[in-house]
Amino acid sequence: MTLIEPILEPLADIGGPAQPLLDVKNLTKHFPVGGGFLAEKKTVRAVDDVSFSIAKGETVGIVGESGCGKSTTARLLMHLMPRNAGEILFDGETVGGTLTMRDFRRGMQMVFQDSYASLNPRLTIEDSIAFGPKVHGIADKEARVLARDLMGKVGLRPEVFANRYPHEVSGGQRQRVNIARALALKPRLVILDEAVSALDKSVEAQVLNLLTDLKREFGLTYLFISHDLNVVRYISDRVLVMYLGQVVELGPVDEVWDGPAHPYTRALLAAMPALDPDQRTQEPPITGDPPNPIDPPPGCRFHTRCAFFEPVCAEACPALAPVAGGAHFAACHMVIPGSGHSRAPKAGGNP
Amino acid sequence: MTAPLVDIRDLTIRFTGERTVYAVNGVSLSLGEGEVLGLLGESGSGKSVTMRALMRLLPKKRTVISGSVAVAGQDVLAMDDATLSAFRGRTVSMIFQEPALALDPVYTIGQQIAESVKRHEGASHATAMARALEMLELVRIPSARRRLDAYPHEMSGGMRQRAMIALALACKPKILLADEPTTALDATVQIQILLLLRELQREMGMSVIFVTHDIGVAIEICDKVAVMYAGQIVETGTLGEIVRTPRHPYPQGLLASTVHGARRGARLQTIPGTPPSLDLAPAACSFAPRCAHAQQRCTERLPPDVVLAPGRTVRCVLAEHPVPVS
Numbered sequence: 001m002t003l004i005e006p007i008l009e010p011l012a013d014i015g016g017p018a019q020p021l022l023d024v025k026n027l028t029k030h031f032p033v034g035g036g037f038l039a040e041k042k043t044v045r046a047v048d049d050v051s052f053s054i055a056k057g058e059t060v061g062i063v064g065e066s067g068c069g070k071s072t073t074a075r076l077l078m079h080l081m082p083r084n085a086g087e088i089l090f091d092g093e094t095v096g097g098t099l100t101m102r103d104f105r106r107g108m109q110m111v112f113q114d115s116y117a118s119l120n121p122r123l124t125i126e127d128s129i130a131f132g133p134k135v136h137g138i139a140d141k142e143a144r145v146l147a148r149d150l151m152g153k154v155g156l157r158p159e160v161f162a163n164r165y166p167h168e169v170s171g172g173q174r175q176r177v178n179i180a181r182a183l184a185l186k187p188r189l190v191i192l193d194e195a196v197s198a199l200d201k202s203v204e205a206q207v208l209n210l211l212t213d214l215k216r217e218f219g220l221t222y223l224f225i226s227h228d229l230n231v232v233r234y235i236s237d238r239v240l241v242m243y244l245g246q247v248v249e250l251g252p253v254d255e256v257w258d259g260p261a262h263p264y265t266r267a268l269l270a271a272m273p274a275l276d277p278d279q280r281t282q283e284p285p286i287t288g289d290p291p292n293p294i295d296p297p298p299g300c301r302f303h304t305r306c307a308f309f310e311p312v313c314a315e316a317c318p319a320l321a322p323v324a325g326g327a328h329f330a331a332c333h334m335v336i337p338g339s340g341h342s343r344a345p346k347a348g349g350n351p
Numbered sequence: 352m353t354a355p356l357v358d359i360r361d362l363t364i365r366f367t368g369e370r371t372v373y374a375v376n377g378v379s380l381s382l383g384e385g386e387v388l389g390l391l392g393e394s395g396s397g398k399s400v401t402m403r404a405l406m407r408l409l410p411k412k413r414t415v416i417s418g419s420v421a422v423a424g425q426d427v428l429a430m431d432d433a434t435l436s437a438f439r440g441r442t443v444s445m446i447f448q449e450p451a452l453a454l455d456p457v458y459t460i461g462q463q464i465a466e467s468v469k470r471h472e473g474a475s476h477a478t479a480m481a482r483a484l485e486m487l488e489l490v491r492i493p494s495a496r497r498r499l500d501a502y503p504h505e506m507s508g509g510m511r512q513r514a515m516i517a518l519a520l521a522c523k524p525k526i527l528l529a530d531e532p533t534t535a536l537d538a539t540v541q542i543q544i545l546l547l548l549r550e551l552q553r554e555m556g557m558s559v560i561f562v563t564h565d566i567g568v569a570i571e572i573c574d575k576v577a578v579m580y581a582g583q584i585v586e587t588g589t590l591g592e593i594v595r596t597p598r599h600p601y602p603q604g605l606l607a608s609t610v611h612g613a614r615r616g617a618r619l620q621t622i623p624g625t626p627p628s629l630d631l632a633p634a635a636c637s638f639a640p641r642c643a644h645a646q647q648r649c650t651e652r653l654p655p656d657v658v659l660a661p662g663r664t665v666r667c668v669l670a671e672h673p674v675p676v677s
Contacts, residue, residue, distance in 0.1 A: 065537035066508075170625050171394075200393035200564065202622040205608035209619055227538065234610040234619075253615070271542040273567025275611050277590050280571055284543040288493075289507040 008133055008146075010186040011107045013056070015092040020053035021189055021221050022077070022108075027051070027086035029072055033294060044293050046072040048245040050086075054189070059215070059222040061236030061253065063229055063268065065290050069245040070225045074193045077223070078110050091188075106136065109182035113194035115174035119166040119181075125151070126162040129181045136185060150180040153217070154210060172203035176210065183218065191223045196231060208235060229272055233257055238327070241265045244293050244301040250320060251328030261323040261330035264302045300333065312340040354424065356525060356558050357382040357405070362418035364400055364409070364582075365632075373629045374400045376582040377418075382526070387552060387559045389573030389590070391566065391602075395626055397582035398562045402528045405560075406443055407435055423525060441471045444519035448531040450511035454503040460487070460514045461499030464521045471522045486517035490547060509540035513547070520551065527552070529561045533568060545571045566609065570594060575662065578602045581627055581637035588663045598665045600642045636667070644669060 027050045035041035047069040093099040112118040129147035148158035154176040241249040249262040270285035303313035320329040333339040338347025364375035375397040390398040420427040447453040465479035487495035490513040533541040576593040586599040604622040624641040639649040657670040
């Protein structure tokens with residue numbers, strides 16, 4: 001087999017290493033619900049004023065429970081649904097401004113949780129991977145060579161798997177196909193939305209190793225969304241903790257794990273099974289289920305489940321404020337100087 | 352000592368139809384009173400099928416079962432339909448992964464629990480509803496009286512799982528089968544349900560078989576663990592033995608490949624390959640193709656089920672020799 005020149009060039013780096021690859025400002029998405037005959041119209045505040053950035057070559061993790069808005073955030077970033085407000089800058093450019101949707105989609109790709117539902121059941125694996133490049137103007141023959149090359153990269157022997165259909169391979173193999181398909185357009189940023197959650201543990205480790213290898217080989221940047229804190233800690237450089245549509249804590253993964261500042265983050269970490277038979281959990285860290293995002297509580301959204309609740313928590317919504325180090329932030333009245341919470345540091349003085 | 356509460360001997364389950372699946376291949380298990388046994392394995396390892404066989408929930412026409420299943424001295428495989436329906440819910444009860452699917456959407460929670468009490472204990476409606484309320488309080492559903500009249504869709508996931516536990520325990524069964532009951536729940540809710548089950552088990556003194564794919568969950572709740580692979584039990588032991596000194600290469604690999612505590616960016620140890628298809632009855636060690644220690648004899652015949660101590664078995668040729676001093 002002769003290797004052909006890759007015709008699809010990766011998108012060029014524009015702003016240099018100092019400019020974040022992705023800069024998200026005040027992202028907001030509200031879904032209207034109800035509003036039928038005589039029914040009251042309500043709003044799900046799925047994503048509410050979320051801001052963060054991802055540096056080039058970084059892996060950022062998003063953790064949170066179901067309904068916290070992590071998947072909606074991913075879909076908004078991919079421009080799979082319109083947003084109510086906010087700005088998404090991809091290497092300094094916005095879609096519709098200097099960046100076309102076509103180029104944007106090449107630059108950012110996504111892998112979903114359900115490996116079967118996200119593949120076309122009528123296309124063979126080779127066709128699925130070659131589909132994107134063909135849409136972007138690559139000839140059929142070259143696209144197939146590229147597809148087979150990528151199959152090798154994700155550990156699927158092309159001679160065995162190229163002509164199989166999605167239902168003919170295992171879940172772990174299907175997720176490798178999805179990863180290969182995402183890489184076919186030479187993206188710079190890959191969003192992995194619960195990409196390993198449906199896999200068995202022994203297969204999960206294989207796919208995590210694969211993701212690490214691919215990141216190095218292709219110089220990728222990852223946004224890794226998961227409810228599994230162990231996996232997020234393993235793979236991420238920085239982590240975002242979300243609760244009911246808002247970012248409650250943000251920082252380098254080790255700082256957040258070693259010194260979680262938000263009570264929700266502490267509860268989430270304490271809720272992890274101990275993995276030591278002698279240190280079983282004795283008390284649930286928090287009680288109750290996450291509240292319904294249709295009517296999020298006023299003020300701090302966590303105050304209904306928080307052990308440190310004080311009146312100020314129900315009145316004002318805390319903004320992200322720096323915790324100790326430079327890159328660690330939490331949205332809690334207990335870290336905001338002079339917030340009125342008895343545990344808050346004094347305004348103006350040193351904590 | 353009296354006979355164990357659950358005694359499964361050489362259970363083999365095969366599904367027939369368009370293609371044959373050898374789902375369970377010679378499983379032997381026993382469970383004493385008040386014990387919590389974890390059945391640990393990946394998808395397709397046969398753990399749920401084994402559970403369903405214990406309650407005879409498998410489709411009759413397409414299932415071929417051999418071996419013996421005795422629960423509290425009764426032969427489950429020989430029961431007729433009337434005996435079975437008295438047995439289910441009264442002696443053995445089961446909770447499932449997805450309570451939204453297991454509960455009946457057109458009856459209230461109170462009605463569903465009361466029905467079970469009326470059916471098994473011949474109680475009046477008023478007595479049965481009183482028991483339902485008592486059960487909802489036992490599983491700590493807030494404002495339980497109001498929740499009696501709630502339909503399953505009106506509750507959150509964690510609340511529904513509590514309601515299903517209340518339903519399963521309404522007639523004080525001797526054995527509770529829990530089939531991945533926390534897998535669909537959020538982390539902060541999962542730990543609450545695990546602690547609730549642990550507490551109820553202790554209070555009511557029942558035996559529990561807890562099916563899970565998550566070692567962390569098993570550690571929180573089990574006393575003993577049986578690890579399944581490709582329809583067979585490959586290792587049994589106490590929780591501490593399985594977690595600290597696994598002898599079979601499969602649980603060894605599973606424990607080594609966990610990302611818990613792994614250094615960021617360091618390569619994870621993996622078990623190569625994927626579980627085998629179950630189209631054929633195993634004639635050799637099912638794990639041999641993925642095993643780093645596989646020898647020629649592993650691929651030639653079935654591995655021996657080595658008994659190391661009472662309740663400690665390993666289905667592997669490596670266990671035939673004493674542990675090498677390391």
